[in-house]
Amino acid sequence: MSKVIRNHAADLRGVSRMVVDAISGSTELVEMMHANIASTSTWVSGAAASRVMNGTTSFVYGSIRGITRAVGGGIDSALCVLAPLLGDIGLSPEREAVIAALNGVLGDHLAATDNPLAVTMHLRHNRKPLELTREALAAGIQVPSRKVLVLVHGLCRTEQCWGRRGHNYGTELARELGYTTVYLHYNTGLHISTNGHAFSQMLEELVAAWPVPLSELSILAHSMGGLVARSAYHHASVAGQAWSRKLRKLVFLGTPHHGVPLERAGHWFEQLLEKTPYTKPFALLGKMRSAGIRDLRHGCVLDEEGKTRSRSAERADSRCSVPLPRRVGCYTVAAMIGNAPRRHRDQLIGDGLVPVASALGDHPDPRRRLSFPRSHQWTAPGTTHLGLLCSGQVYEQIREWLGE
Secondary structure (H helix, E strand, O other), X not given: OHHHHHHHHHXXXXXXXXXXXXXXXXXXXXXXXXXXXXXXXXXXXXHHHHHHHHHHHHHHHHHHHHHHHHHHHHHHHHHHHHHHHHOOOOOOHHHHHHHHHHHHHHHHHHHHOOOOOOOOOEEEEOOEEOOXXXXXXXXXXXXXXXXXXXXXXXXXXXXXXXXXXOEEHHHHHHHHHOOEEEEEEOOOOOOHHHHHHHHHHHHHHHHHHOOOOOOEEEEEEEOHHHHHHHHHHHHHHHHOOOHHHHEEEEEEEOOOOOOOHHHHHHHHHHHHHOOOOOOHHHHHHHOOOOHHHHHOXXXXXXXXXXXXXXXXXXXXXXOOOXXXXXXXXXXXXXXXXXXXXXXXXXXXXXXXXXXHHHHXXXXXXXXXXXXXXXXXXXEEEOOOOHHHHOOHHHHHHHHHHHOO
């Protein structure tokens, strides 16, 4: 029972911080709206009255923020003392799913504020974290293969996404093709390039510590995970890391190589809110999208593409061209809710999130087009974005490519 209490105490501590930040942010939102409306009303009440009103309300709003932080700090301090006394417990799948979703939406904020709900990147095998030393890997993996397959989940997901509706690509590929499968677990709310750096370093450590001679390293990535993998390889090639020379195949499932229209629509709506003094404060709500989500706007994989841009400024697709890895077999699967590959509507809607062209790496500008051979591209009709993770026909295509 004490372990369960500890689990909830840690969650409560993290959630309490989020509540404090949310109340403070909401207070700022209301205060900004009040000030903006008051500034446009001076012709009715007079400048002096407006100054008095703004001074009074500033004091009230400041007091609310102060009280909120004081109470929140007290809860956080109490739980900091309580949690270590109540033991440890593993993460349940349900709890992990909630935390993964929170990290996808607010992960950059959680990490910046050292919130205990922030996910720390690590690799897993059989649902257990791997310590990347030769001794620990030999102890944690019963019969390590000379072939390793790393599976990388997408936005707001965990490794559980690979086991949907009776399908588990990792388990099936390990059985049929002889891979040892490991799973990346990471905070999807961070910049894609931040996760790319960390993933690259983690693969370098994995390859160096693998307990048997490694003949092949391959990556299977879904959605955002494919961008993280491309970012990782770019960083590795620049730094000359050894794992990039071990990489043999890279398979993308529904990866938005050229971005996601829904994120661009969210950015447009945020800008629209900023056009008038009455609605401008509500743009704060739009800006709550995490760095990872904002990077999906155009499929950013480099530091300079994501971290140096203004959070709310309008930007065209100004990415540097990042080609596919050389001397690596790169394959991509797109999905399409409809069943008519030649219909423009079905191509544009794609899997409900990623258009077919974006997933296949096609682009009107030949300088941005990714050079997947036609035999390395495949479109799954009648399939959704998440359906890519539990489709028999998709699995057969992946197995054919990895088995070549």
